[in-house]
Amino acid sequence: MRDLTQLLREWAGGDRANERALFAEIYPVLKGIAHRHIGAAGGQNMTLQATEIAHEGFMRLFAHQKPDWQTRGQFYSLAATVVRRVVVDYLRGRSADKRGAPVAKISLANLSDADIPAHEEESMDWLNLDQALDELAKFDAASAKVVELRYFVGLTVAEIATLQICSASSVERRWRSARAWLHLRLQKN
């Protein structure tokens, strides 16, 4: 295998020329894991699956290396996009197989507000989220990335802040406004 750490470092340093190479390294691995995971779970708990796909992919791709925290962060940053694509591809493939099968849902609530006894869950399907995220990225790519990292690799606000080298509060701001916008956008469907 090529030196992933080096590729990631260049990629994170702004050199997008090797993005294709990186994708070629990472996509098949994540896809393999994804099919096993999603297949085994019958499409349930997709958010959990996505997170696990990313983690397992990381473990596998770096099994014989000792990546530092930066590499790890860079990997997750990229993996968020890859996992998103893997999951969406998978679901598209499946809905083509079984037309009318229930679409896997994820939740937009972050369940972080402690004192409220009742938590109502609003759910939506991944394919529409994928579309909505693309739209969001057109006018606010940074927030779209935050959302991607939250949903598709399960990073916390603090982790994202470390990764993007910005304050947790600014991540939280982006997250919250982007979430509200996505929520509206998906309701519209």
Added chain:
Amino acid sequence: MESMNPKRWTQAQQLFEQALKLDELARDQLFAATGDAELNTLVRRMLAADADVSGHAIVSATHVFAEKECTELAAGERFGAYRVIEFIAAGGMGQVYRAERVDDLVRHQVAIKLLAGFGGSNQLKKRFDVERRILARLVHPGIARFVDAGSIPTDDGRSHRAYVVMELVEGQAITRYCREYNSNLKQRLQLFVQILDAVEYAHGQLIVHRDIKPGNVLVDAQGNAKLLDFGIAKPLSDIDDSLRAGEHTATTMRTFSVRYAAPEQIRGETVGVACDIYALGGLLYELLTGKTALELDDLTWAKTLATLEHELPLPLSQRISENWPVTRRELAGDLDRIVLHALKKSSRERYLSVADFRSDVKRFLNGETISLRSTVVSYRLRKFVQRYQLPVALAGALIFGLLSASLLLWQQQQRVEKERDLAKLEQARAEAINQLLVDAFRAADPSQNRGDKVSAREILDQASLQLANTALDINANVSMRITLAETYQSLGLSQKAKDILTFDLQAKLESAAPNLQAQVWQRRALLEDSDVALRAQFIAQARSLLKKESATSAAVLTQRQLEIGQLSQQGQKEQALALAKALDQETISAYGITSPQALRTGLLLLDEMVSFERDQEVLDIINSRLGKADLDTLQPEHLKLLRQRAVLHIDVGRFAQAQVDVDHVLTSTVRLYGTEHRSYVSALYLSGVLLGRQKKHAQSESIKLEIVRLLELLEGPSSTTVGMALNNLAGTQIELNKAELAEKTILRAIKIAEIEWPKGGITTTFRHTYANALIALKKNTLALAELESVIENYQALHSSTTSAALAEVYLARAKIWMELGEFEKVRADIANAKKSLGGVGHSEQFRNATRDLAAFTALVMPTIAAQDNGAAKTQDVRDPSPATK
């Protein structure tokens, strides 16, 4: 939605952020100030959406579903057959109104819930036509009566809005009620029994609630509890499902609250009575502790799901805080059991019916014995083990060991079941052990500690501490100690292992079962590696206790292994080997070649074969054990075999085959132990050796750096093993011509070694490396002085292992003399080196030293001879003639 551009979005974001910090009134002022109606609308809707998903707006005591964008009904407005009196509450997803029937003579008030729109579908009405009759039958004082349900077209006529009319209940959520009245345990339980009555009644009518939670249980001023929304969730979610399948709507709703939902409900499996029982368990948990059973705050959705699936609630008695009206003591024991039983992850393991649940709560209230056997702790333990099976394989061996101890006790318990009292005793013992372990695990549980990996050491120390404070009967106590000692030893903590087998045990040991006594002596023998006499004494003690045991019992097998080791140590290698072979054969025929027992005896056999150079035979044995092993699920014993095989391959230069084995060792070690573990260090070391032999020094260096880093982490920065790793690293750095770096590295090693053994073998070895670094740096004077002291120390230590090293030192010094043109001294040191190699050595170092000396001699002798006087010439050249390999 309007099309968005970055500038517009930034405005929206800023307004949204500002508004979030303000209350309603201040928000209105803020919006008024912008003068941008379009922007205001967007942000207002974003705020509503935010409230939806983060739950801020859900403050009503009722459970609400409603169309998010429908306009509020004004007071006096007609709604079907009802007139709206006032708005009661709005949740993120809907609204509740107080209303009355228009045609009622008696003013009869009801609650109307306005629910979500359902497209143009007529299904809601149809569904409710069916359900309505069933729900209307549900008449119970503990259940808010269902009046009507249906749907009305929206204003634009394009979709429908669902509504449910219910009995109006004036009260507050049960948890708030209890807080306000500071209810005591009995009052809380009595309220809960009322709820159980109601749910039991409904289940009798074949209606499941599916969304029981504090917000759905109201208590009125008279102290009567009433359940809201009975049977509402099901028809709604059915419709939801059918709509989703048919029309592919993106916005669907979840008709239950995650916080109180059973795991199977989250998974989307069939929802039944068991879900309600789980939710009731959660409700009772919160009622009695003031806290939810599982901490789901600040978790991402993925983690929430994982928590619901795997995390077990702590016993209630451990969750209550100061000044709580219910005491720890009241909860410990029966109530812990009752509630945790209802909250079990698998629906089949919970109470089978609400009646069973209620009967236990009532028995508790009456001070009677509850139905549950005391299985809570072992259940928790079992779950813990399931959960930590893979990630903390470090603790895996430990947990497995502890578990087998518990299992053993459990089996004993099964056997004595006939005799009632004895059975009770055994059960109490097993439970006590379980409790001990559970407490220890809990103390080391990452989810409750510091979010770090669970450390086996922590678990052990906790368990040992608990052992001292727990009254166990002697057999349980001893078997615990054996397991703990074994685990301590496997972690390299011999002193701890010894302590636990001796502290406060001597006097009592004799009353334990002979088999257990024997195991204690065996373990102590295994721990006694320096005092041979003491070791022999322990082995003899164990033997005398094992007379009645069968020849293939575990303790006897261990005994035979010990005795073989003893023979071998006494120098009777042939006999030891013969016995090891016999033991291995017997074990294979008793347990099979793939059994863990046979693996162990195989390893013993290999140990015994070390002194005989029969590499092919060794390889055959290893291959026979590894042949059928699945390379993806290798166990620790397999790894030892793989390591040995790799070493054999390396020795004879079969590097490609060695690489395959080393790769398997690395992968499996990471899987079993993770990277921060001694075993991983050994695996890396092996890999480093392989690279070194292939002269891949650069890769070897990075591996050795990693070894140093890990050892510093695992054993502390000034442990001897770190020193050795630094010494290895320095050697490789010298090979790489990084002499300056090597000098720094080795000085660190020497500093460590000198603390404990200023003149010991290790320090001398390190100084030897240091001298090599000095030579590489051309600091000849310093190097000579260093070599001088190294020679002195090696001579003092004089043994077979130092002779090769001594030869190396002489050779190194000879090379310096050669550079300095001191030919007499060159000749003297060549002679010295030759003398050191006078004996017979098998080691690689010995062979290398011999070879290097020969090469050097061949190289320099002609020069020396040419410089020498003619007379002695011929003789001198012949004298230190090259030794052959």
